[in-house]
Amino acid sequence: MKVQEFMERVGTTSTGRAIAYLKDAMEDMNIYSETHIEQDNISIVSGQRFYDLPQQMVKMVDIRIKGHNNNQDSYRSIPRLMNEPKIKDSDGV
Amino acid sequence: MASNKSYAYYVKGDKIALVQRNSTDSNATGESYHEFKSPTEAVTNGIEIEYTRAPWFEYDHITSASLSSSSYLNNSSVDGINYLYYTLVGSNVASTYVVNDYVFIKGIGKWSGLHKIKTSAYAGGNTVVVFNTRVHADNLSNIESGTIYYVVTALEDENSEIQLSSFLSKAAVYYVKAKMAEDSGALDLKEYFMKEYRKVLSRHEDSRITGMRKVSSFGMNR
Numbered sequence: 001m002k003v004q005e006f007m008e009r010v011g012t013t014s015t016g017r018a019i020a021y022l023k024d025a026m027e028d029m030n031i032y033s034e035t036h037i038e039q040d041n042i043s044i045v046s047g048q049r050f051y052d053l054p055q056q057m058v059k060m061v062d063i064r065i066k067g068h069n070n071n072q073d074s075y076r077s078i079p080r081l082m083n084e085p086k087i088k089d090s091d092g093v
Numbered sequence: 094m095a096s097n098k099s100y101a102y103y104v105k106g107d108k109i110a111l112v113q114r115n116s117t118d119s120n121a122t123g124e125s126y127h128e129f130k131s132p133t134e135a136v137t138n139g140i141e142i143e144y145t146r147a148p149w150f151e152y153d154h155i156t157s158a159s160l161s162s163s164s165y166l167n168n169s170s171v172d173g174i175n176y177l178y179y180t181l182v183g184s185n186v187a188s189t190y191v192v193n194d195y196v197f198i199k200g201i202g203k204w205s206g207l208h209k210i211k212t213s214a215y216a217g218g219n220t221v222v223v224f225n226t227r228v229h230a231d232n233l234s235n236i237e238s239g240t241i242y243y244v245v246t247a248l249e250d251e252n253s254e255i256q257l258s259s260f261l262s263k264a265a266v267y268y269v270k271a272k273m274a275e276d277s278g279a280l281d282l283k284e285y286f287m288k289e290y291r292k293v294l295s296r297h298e299d300s301r302i303t304g305m306r307k308v309s310s311f312g313m314n315r
Contacts, residue, residue: 001254001255001257001259001262002251002252002253002254002255003248003250003251003252003253003254003255004251004252006255006262006265006266006269007251009266010266010269010270010273011270012269012273015250015251017273018269019248019249019253021268021269021272021273022149022248022255022265022269023147023149023248024268024272025264025265025268025269025290026147026148026149026257026265027147028268029147029261029264029265029294030145030146030147031145032291032294033294033297033298034145035145035148035257035261035297036145036146036147036148036256037143037144037145038143038144038145038146039141039142039143039144040141040142040144040199040200040205041138041139041140041141041142041200042138042139042140042142042200042202043135043136043137043138043139043140043238044111044132044134044135044136044139044140045132045135046132046133046134046135047131047132047133048131048132049110049111049112049131049132050105050108050109050110050111051108051109051110051111051140051202052107052108052202052203052204052205053104053107053108053109053142053144053202054142054144054146054199054202054205054206055203055204055205055206056146056147056205056206056207057142057144057145057146058144058145058146058147059144059145060104060142060143060144061143061144061145062142062143063102063109063140063141063142063143064140064141064143065098065100065111065136065139065140065141066136066138066139066140066141067097067098067136067139068097068098068099068100069097069098069099070097071097075141078100078101078102079101079102080101080102080103080104081101081102081103081112081129083103084103084105084110085112085128085129085130086128087128087129087130087131089110089130089131
């Protein structure tokens with residue numbers, strides 16, 4: 001469906017407003033229903049604790065690490081900690 | 094004894110904190126066995142993040158350029174304002190990066206995402222593409238890993254194609270109608286459209302689950 005047809009269905013003539021709300025709708029859908037899944041890889045740096053999350057991320061689905069609890073370098077899901085570990089990191093946030 | 098690495102994470106603001114379980118007993122340094130601390134070794138592409146994103150742009154997965162030491166991102170000042178830019182050393186691909194088109198960059202954390210091309214030129218033997226993305230008070234070192242996808246379609250005008258299935262487009266119509274009703278103060282109407290929106294979305298979810306469903310009460314789980 002093109003934006004033109006979408007606007008006719010909504011009953012509006014203001015393109016900018018329709019597109020802005022359409023983008024909101026797409027974000028809302030992906031929080032509620034996970035309609036579009038993406039995958040990203042980041043390299044682990046020795047001694048670095050904090051890594052930027054992708055800017056376009058709406059909802060995190062899973063975090064997997066290469067070699068977690070295995071010797072085959074396969075990616076496995078890792079658990080989320082409830083509390084921060086006692087040993088702090090020097091690279092900050 | 095197995096020498097497996099064991100990781101965990103927590104989220105802090107817009108960052109993920111990755112920690113590794115200490116596998117050596119080093120009481121002398123005050124760190125105890127099994128305590129979590131920052132990763133102890135580098136792993137290329139070690140973190141795999143699966144996430145959802147709003148599909149208001151779509152990109153061609155094949156036509157891409159990998160970032161490296163001769164193909165990198167950095168920031169540059171144009172008219173006193175810092176912008177993100179891309180340099181490809183020794184090649185002229187300026188015609189690939191058309192001004193006002195978009196590129197999608199993946200795998201570089203904070204700077205991942207959609208970037209609009211401001212200028213594109215071949216000068217001094219290098220292609221330099223400046224993006225409209227402002228860089229605030231960051232002295233970036235060259236970003237040499239990640240991927241640039243340069244065939245991107247974004248929602249821009251009335252001729253743009255909406256990257257949703259026809260069923261989900263109906264849900265989007267209800268959502269936008271609800272927002273417009275809210276703007277005009279018709280809150281009853283807004284609630285009605287939001288209810289319809291959730292109903293369509295729920296039916297979309299249901300359509301992907303086949304077979305029998307079991308529902309047990311809370312008491313049965315005890």
